[in-house]
Amino acid sequence: MGFHLPLIFALLSLAAVALANHAAQPAPQLYWNSVLPNTQMPRAISELLHPDSTNEEKSTNITNAVGNGKPTDHKGKPENIPLALIFYNRRYDLPTDNQLDYKNVAIFFLEKDMRPGATTNFQFPRNSNTATFLPRKSAQSIPFSSNKLLEIFNHFSVKPTSVEAKTIKQTIEECEAPGVKGEEKYCATSLESMVDFSTSKLRTRNVQAISTEVLEKGATMSMHKYTTMPGLKKLAGDKVIVCHKQNYPYAVFYCHAIKPIAAYVLSLKGDDGVKVKAVAICHLDTSEWNPKHLAFQILKVKPGKIPICHFLPTDHIVWVPNHKSA
Template identity: 30%
Template sequence: MEFAHLTVLSLFCLAFVGITATSSGEDYWQSIWPNTPLPKTFSDLLIPSGKTNSLPIKSEELKQYSTLFFEHDLHPGKNFILGNTNSVGSIIRPFTKSRQGVTDSIWLANKEKQSLEDFCYSPTAIAEHKHCVSSLKSMIDQVISHFGSTKIKAISSNFAPYQDQYVVEDVKKVGDNAVMCHRLNFEKVVFNCHQVRDTTAYVVSLVASDGTKTKALTVCHHDTRGMNPELLYEALEVTPGTVPVCHFIGNKAAAWVPNHTADNLCVM
């Protein structure tokens, strides 16, 4: 009986610890931004074990991260087909010569060939600052420290599932030099938060081929010297350092930018 009592008590304590771990991140969020919902993109950071049972980014979602285009393509009426870089699955990100921008999609496609430690401790790209975080509190502290203010907002995409063809309905600029936080494609919940200078973030309103309306977080790089030359030439027939290059950001990532208006903190 005593053993059974201890077992039940232990299970109760484990459950309580799990609930506390989950709520503490949300409580910290609410203490800084009261009455502001947590973006769905960051919900994995509330998992008590810090580990999921499957990879967060499915193979069909990789196209969200591997669509490259020019900044002048961002206008109403423009048609996009996701995934114009077929070699994403075959190019491995070299750690001795780090590359920026689309390297996250390259790395995600080659997750089995690189360890989490290799990625987080690899050299940074040109003009890049990065930090791997495994808790919501760490992410919040990191972005507040970076901007020196709590007047910031998080923006994320909500691509429609199983839809690859879209037409642009509207384009809105949301800020320059955003801090991007990407969920890395491992079972362990870790986000790579990084900033690359000379970038502009947009929210692009899209309409899928089936009529579904969605929004896509988009980043344009004005300094492309550190980008992957094979990938740029395959997609756009340009070389690094010549013209600005843009790409969509998938559903498992968000951009932090200054909030200069009375808008809600989170745009999803």
């Protein structure tokens, strides 16, 4: 059999390109491709692996990495309250009505209100935290503990009395706080550890990972009136993992599983014509929630079994099993 040199050279060239592309991929993406080859990576994750040049430049700035550089204020407007506290920390003693400007914003809504034609005022802003993922080995080499705060501050060249240091301390303390009843929580300091936690709790690697996405590039993130379009989809599984991006020098996600819970994907259209693929989480039993929780103030209901729902911001991720594995 003779050698077909042109064919051999072509195959070798293709192999070289494949190896080069493989080598160019960040370690977290390689892990994703290995463990979740059939799971599409949501934008909330892919943007933290391949940031544009603007975000890459910003990520070197510790102020941008941990937030907007302003002191954390749990009072005032809803956007100043950490989302993990609004949505999940039922023990959090929220401010009184006259301290909050939420009357025209659908932070929470009832499950029955997710119907075509329903309108709501909402804002889908991006987190000012531009921090990207570190490979797991790199993240594990940096302490993440309230007992090691000085070492952490020194590592990131942060002054202990600075706003950045307070933000780092708060994030770690929220991660270390005990979970509420029925909550399984974990702070993932790498994409690899987020994948491991989510798949272990769902007991399958046949999963979907979904995030809220504003479908038009360059769309403004200001407040708009959104109309729910036909095509409401309930995601599979009676167990849902939700991961929320935290303010930290590198990407850290507060992940947790709470039962009973349901997840939906809705199609929304803004009054500016912008379309949004929105992920909504509905808590089916709120009997253990703090009676002063913001949801009860907004919806004028009491703790119980009336499902209470909320949209997820664009930098949060929902993990559910695929239908085939449910």
